[in-house]
Every structure is written in structure tokens, then in C-alpha cells.
Amino acid sequence: MSHSEQQTGESVTIQTDQGLYVNPQALTAHLPALDYHDGALYMEQVSIADVVKHYGTPCYVYSKQAILDVYQAYSDSFASLTHQICYAVKANSNLAVLGILAQAGAGFDIVSRGELMRVLAAGGEAARVVFSGVGKTYSDIEYALTQGIGCFNVESISELTLINDVAQKLDKPAPISLRVNPNVDAKTHPYISTGLKDNKFGITHEDAVAVYEQAAQLSHIDIVGIDCHIGSQLTEVAPFVAALDKVVELIHNLRDKGIELRHIDLGGGLGVRYIDETPVSIDEFAQALLPKLSELGLTVFFEPGRSIVANAGILLTKVDVLKPTEHKNFAIVDAAMNDLIRPALYQAEMAVIPSVLPENGIGTDGTQPWDIVGAICETGDFLAKDRLLSLAVGDVLAITGAGAYGFTMSSNYNSRPRASEVMVADDSHQLIRKRETIEALYADEVLWQGK
Ligand code: LLP
Numbered sequence: 520m521s522h523s524e525q526q527t528g529e530s531v532t533i534q535t536d537q538g539l540y541v542n543p544q545a546l547t548a549h550l551p552a553l554d555y556h557d558g559a560l561y562m563e564q565v566s567i568a569d570v571v572k573h574y575g576t577p578c579y580v581y582s583k584q585a586i587l588d589v590y591q592a593y594s595d596s597f598a599s600l601t602h603q604i605c606y607a608v609k610a611n612s613n614l615a616v617l618g619i620l621a622q623a624g625a626g627f628d629i630v631s632r633g634e635l636m637r638v639l640a641a642g643g644e645a646a647r648v649v650f651s652g653v654g655k656t657y658s659d660i661e662y663a664l665t666q667g668i669g670c671f672n673v674e675s676i677s678e679l680t681l682i683n684d685v686a687q688k689l690d691k692p693a694p695i696s697l698r699v700n701p702n703v704d705a706k707t708h709p710y711i712s713t714g715l716k717d718n719k720f721g722i723t724h725e726d727a728v729a730v731y732e733q734a735a736q737l738s739h740i741d742i743v744g745i746d747c748h749i750g751s752q753l754t755e756v757a758p759f760v761a762a763l764d765k766v767v768e769l770i771h772n773l774r775d776k777g778i779e780l781r782h783i784d785l786g787g788g789l790g791v792r793y794i795d796e797t798p799v800s801i802d803e804f805a806q807a808l809l810p811k812l813s814e815l816g817l818t819v820f821f822e823p824g825r826s827i828v829a830n831a832g833i834l835l836t837k838v839d840v841l842k843p844t845e846h847k848n849f850a851i852v853d854a855a856m857n858d859l860i861r862p863a864l865y866q867a868e869m870a871v872i873p874s875v876l877p878e879n880g881i882g883t884d885g886t887q888p889w890d891i892v893g894a895i896c897e898t899g900d901f902l903a904k905d906r907l908l909s910l911a912v913g914d915v916l917a918i919t920g921a922g923a924y925g926f927t928m929s930s931n932y933n934s935r936p937r938a939s940e941v942m943v944a945d946d947s948h949q950l951i952r953k954r955e956t957i958e959a960l961y962a963d964e965v966l967w968q969g970k
Contacts, residue, residue: 531795538888538905541794543872549792550830550919552582558876560917564946567835567874571915574939574950576837577854579926581611581951583619583944585831586922589801590623593823596805600812600819605649607787607824608634610923615942615951616828617641626669628787628822632659635666645669649784649820651698651748653678653719660685664693672698672746672784674721679734686739695734696744696784699727701765705750705758705788708865714749714762721747724765728772735778742778744820745770748786751825754798756807759785763811770815783812784820791829793920794870801826825923832922834859834938835874836902838914839894848889850910855893856900857932859918859925863899871903874915885909891916895933926952931960 529545543560547553552562560567562582570580593604605626608617612634617627618641626647627638638648645666650659653674660682663671673679673695686693700721705712713720722730727745734740749762763785770780785808790798799807812819836854843849861867871891886907893900902918929937936955941948 533883533907535883535907538907540883540886540907541870541872542882543876546794546870546872546919550585551588552585552831553833553917553919555876558878560872560874562833562943565943565948567915567917570941570943570948571835571837571874573948574941575954576835576915577852577858577938578835578954579832579921579938579940580835580948581613581616581828581832581922581940581942583942586616586619586828587623589823589827589831590620590625592801593821593827594624596802597809597819597821599809602819602821603647603782605647605784605820605822606827607822608638609927610824611828611832611925612637612927613940613951614641615940615949617643619942620827626820628824632662635663635668639666649696649746649822651746651822655681657681657685660693661689664689664691668694670694670696670743670782670784672696673734674698676722676730676733679730679737679740683737683739690739692739692741694741694743696742696746696780696782697722697727697730697734698746698748699724699766699769701747701749701762703749703758703761703765705753706755707750707752707788707790710865711751712749713751714747714758724769727769728776731773731778732776742780744780744782744784744817745773746784746786746820748784748822749788751788752790753788754790754796756799756804759788759804760807760811763808767811767815770817780817782818782820783815784822787822787824787826789823789826791826791920791923793829794868827923829920829923832925833917833919834921834925836916836918838910838912838916841910841912843887848887850889850891850908851894852891852902852916853894854902854918854938855895855933855935856897856902857893857895857930857935858938859902859921860928860930861924862902863897864928869903869921870919871906871908871916872919873908874917877909883907895935931955934960936960 630652
């Protein structure tokens with residue numbers, strides 16, 4: 520069967536009493552960077568077996584083309600407006616990823632001095648960077664202003680006055696937006712919902728005009744925009760529209776008070792398909808927002824993170840131990856919650872597919888239900904549960920959708936070095952972060968010298 524034949528009408532998942540079967544070929548049909556050739560997994564034209572041979576496992580692998588294609592889709596969908604796509608660095612902050620996006624003309628959304636330094640090191644322009652986050656410090660602000668940051672997305676009055684103080688000291692006006700909390704339910708996991716009044720983010724919709732008026736009185740504040748970000752992994756367009764409506768109302772109120780803005784920033788949050796979710800497409804998202812946005816006559820900013828990189832990346836991991844028990848089968852792999860915490864932290868369901876298809880073909884035949892777990896000493900250390908797979912020790916598995924919030928959320932828990940990262944483009948591959956050494960994990964530690 521050719522790949523295209525397999526795409527037609529094949530369902531991605533089969534749920535049985537024993538567990539969930541994710542059909543690898545039907546899944547990859549939705550993932551432009553991945554494909555099977557003669558039963559072996561490829562990213563672009565690079566064989567995953569080759570990647571493993573060169574760089575070992577666990578290893579994150581990203582497709583340059585997949586990153587650029589989504590960036591371009593945003594750009595094309597909003598082509599009728601002056602716009603700036605500020606990629607949210609927290610999703611994947613590898614310098615190679617940032618450099619590829621900077622070259623494509625992207626701006627960036629950052630939340631720390633560290634992220635700004637990464638953007639600059641990767642060739643990004645400070646003037647195309649927006650600085651988000653609830654807890655900016657004096658030195659963060661000083662550094663960002665000195666570098667010529669494009670805009671601070673301000674989340675409180677106390678931050679506003681701090682920015683004014685720093686700007687006064689540097690004698691350099693600070694460009695700002697207020698991040699408005701529109702109190703809209705993003706209908707996503709509670710840990711990644713940010714636009715409800717109970718969340719720590721932003722200035723309430725009700726207070727926004729008064730805070731803008733206060734900002735207008737400050738000597739070194741240059742009001743340039745308005746901002747809102749309501750959450751992440753949103754699959755519907757309605758919450759975005761509801762948030763936009765609230766922001767538009769504020770823009771009109773501000774105009775009435777003589778406060779003119781240059782841009783509106785709608786944040787990030789567009790969801791992706793991990794297994795069989797059906798998120799709104801970038802084009803549908805644009806179609807829903809464009810009519811309201813074009814009336815404003817403002818430059819439009821977006822801060823997408825996940826949607827640009829999630830499906831451009833996979834995490835490769837090798838099966839080290841198979842441990843069937845009376846109640847459960849455990850496949851212990853060489854990646855763990857320290858490498859990919861999304862399943863443990865958000866109960867995220869991510870697809871696990873083999874790098875070589877089983878000989879007996881596809882379907883649930885010959886499969887067993889497995890919990891794919893790491894070697895960390897915690898029951899919460901799992902990457903997937905009850906997945907129907909046909910496994911042998913030494914098999915390499917790919918966890919898809921791992922390009923966003925994968926490596927960036929990884930840690931050294933249990934003194935585990937962080938994984939290597941590799942970029943592929945066409946038929947070439949390159950190491951973009953070498954695997955950490957164990958010595959590096961304690962190189963900055965010092966033995967106690969006292970009594
Ligand atoms: N802008 C701001 C102000 C944000 O806080 C975020 C994400 C973004 C943009 C990008 O959102 P995206 O387009 O990626 O949804 N670790 C979680 C996601 C946390 C998102 C935090 N903020 C996860 O793995 O699902």
C-alpha cells in the first residue's frame with residue numbers, strides 16, 4: 520500500500536478494552552515532516568535510524584521545513600494586515616530554532632532576560648521582541664531597554680511604575696502595552712488557561728482604561744499597544760473571538776480618551792493535533808479574526824509558540840526494559856519525565872509510534888497494552904499509558920508533537936543529563952545541542968569547606 524492510499528479514510532486511533540492503538544501511518548499522514556518508507560520512519564528525507572546511529576537516544580529531532588511552513592501559514596493568513604508574528608520562545612528556545620525563525624523575519628515573545636539573550640545570540644532583532652511575564656525585575660527591564668526592546672507587555676501597576684523608573688534612569692522612553700485579562704474561558708487545561716479573572720495574568724478588563732490613563736501620565740512611558748493572551752492549546756476559535764471583542768471595546772474606549780495605540784497583540788494559544796484533536800486551522804483562525812481586526816487600522820501581533828514547533832519535533836527513545844506483570848505491562852524507555860514532562864504534568868496524551876513498523880503490518884494484531892515509562896523513581900514518571908504496541912528491547916520509539924514544551928521543560932531530575940537535539944532539513948541532519956555530560960551536572964557545585 521502506498522502512503523497516499525493509507526491516508527484515505529484511515530482512522531488514527533482504535534480504542535479497545537485493553538488500550539489505545541495509534542495507527543502510525545494514519546498519524547504521520549497528518550504530520551508533514553514524518554513519513555514511513557519501506558516500514559522505516561523518516562523526518563523529511565532523513566532516516567530516523569541514521570539519526571539514532573549518529574546521536575543516540577534520548578534525542579529531540581526537529582524539521583526545519585515544518586517550522587517554516589507553519590510560520591509561513593501565519594504570515595500568509597494575515598497577509599492582508601500589517602502584522603508581526605512574535606514566536607513564543609518558551610515553546611522551544613534552541614538557538615537553531617530561533618535562528619531559522621529570525622531569518623524568516625519572525626519577531627519573538629520572551630519572558631526572561633535569558634530568552635532575550637538567546638534571541639539576540641540567534642540573530643533576532645530586539646526591536647521585534649515583546650517582553651511578556653508577570654514578574655519582570657529591575658535588571659530584566661534595564662537589559663531589555665538597553666537592547667532596544669520592541670514592547671513590554673505590562674501585567675500590573677507596580678510593573679508599570681518600575682518600568683518608568685528604569686526608563687527615567689536610562690533616559691530612554693519605554694514602549695509598553697498593557698496585557699488585559701478579558702475573563703474569557705479558554706476551555707483548555709486549567710494549568711495553561713491564563714485569561715480568567717482568577718489567573719495571575721494581566722490587568723482586569725474593568726481596570727484597563729484607568730491604568731492606561733495612569734500610564735499616559737508617566738514621564739518615560741510610551742504607550743504603543745494592547746495585549747492579551749488567554750491560554751494555550753485552544754482548539755476552538757470562539758474564545759479568541761470573545762477575547763478580541765473585549766479588547767476592541769477597550770481600544771474604542773481608549774480612543775475616546777485620546778489614547779491612540781499602534782498595535783494589538785492577540786498572544787498565542789492556537790492548539791495542535793497531538794493524536795486526534797481537531798483544532799481550528801490557522802486559516803480558519805485568521806478568517807474568524809480578520810474582519811474585526813481590519814477595522815482597527817492597527818498592526819497586529821501574534822505570539823504563537825506550540826503551533827509553530829510542536830509537530831515539527833519528535834522525541835526519540837529506546838526501549839531498555841520490558842516488564843510485563845500480571846496487571847500491567849511496563850516498557851521502560853531511556854527518556855523520562857525529566858525529558859518530557861507534559862504527560863505527567865498535564866495528563867497530556869501524546870502519540871508514541873515505532874521507528875520501524877512491525878512486520879505483521881498495522882492494526883491491533885500482535886500488540887500488547889504497554890505503559891511507556893521512564894526510569895525515574897516516581898509513579899508519575901510516564902510518557903504514555905495503555906498503548907497498544909508490539910515492542911522488543913532495543914526498539915526505538917518516536918513521541919510525536921514533542922517540538923513544543925519538550926526540551927524547554929526538561930530537567931536534570933535524578934541526575935539525568937538532558938537529551939541531545941538535532942535539526943533535519945531535506946536529507947541533512949545536524950546536532951544543534953549536544954547531550955549534556957554527567958560531569959556538567961555538578962560542575963558548578965562546590966564541596967562544603969566548613970566544619
Ligand atoms: N504568549 C504568552 C504570554 C504566553 O504565556 C504563552 C504561553 C504564549 C504566548 C505561547 O502560547 P502557545 O502558542 O504556545 O500556546 N507548558 C504548557 C504550555 C504553557 C504555555 C505558557 N504560555 C504545555 O506544555 O502545554
